[in-house]
Amino acid sequence: MADSPMPARPNAKPLCIDCNTEPKIKGHSVCRACNYQRVKAWRVANPEKFAAQVARENAKVTPEVRRRRLLSKKYGITPRHYDEMLKAQSGVCAGCGLPEKDNVHGVLAVDHDHETRVVRGLLCNPCNTVLGLVKEDAETLLVLVDYLRSAGRQHDQAGTSAVSRS
Structure with missing residues (x-):
């Protein structure tokens, strides 16, 4: 009888599409660490948009x-x-x-x-x-x-x- 591959665990969480090692965040396609890196890169690449986003969020705060x-x-x-x-x-x-x-x-x-x-x-x-x-x-x-x-x-x-x- 040939060895069959081990069946996937039924409760296993889907893995991050970037690093393929960590479970992804619920509702996202990436893990926390990869998401952090993506957000950090976006902030550096889009400083004006980031500043506007922060201003909008701060305007809501009492x-x-x-x-x-x-x-x-x-x-x-x-x-x-x-x-x-x-x-x-x-x-x-x-x-x-x-x-x-x-x-x-x-x-x-x-x-x-x-x-x-x-x-x-x-x-x-x-x-x-x-x-x-x-x-x-x-x-x-x-x-x-x-x-x-x-x-x-x-x-x-x-x-x-x-x-x-x-």
Whole structure:
């Protein structure tokens, strides 16, 4: 009796038409990995169409959903966590005390350590910008505080500005 080929398994999933090794995604002709490569290649080949597609999708998203996604993706927190931090800070900037409603965009920025990604608190835009400009270096801030204090004393003693303007 000749060996007959093994019959196909009745529950076997159809294979990807590109790689022919992985099961295809339901409703597609390719597997996830091949589909990802196809989409990636299409985005590179059609940047204008991709940008328009992203704009259409973003237009459908409500500001609250956009905020939730940003907080989650960028800082790993929820809107509820933000609200709890804001309440703990009495609704004001942790740096200067500016009320949230008086901030540029009506909300405080989430301050976080750029190396560890740990959220530290909520700051107004000017305070957050200052930390960014000094690269979050506390020593630089202390040097600047000393500078301001000594320049103020010089100004008080001389009765003129620390820098003479001719």
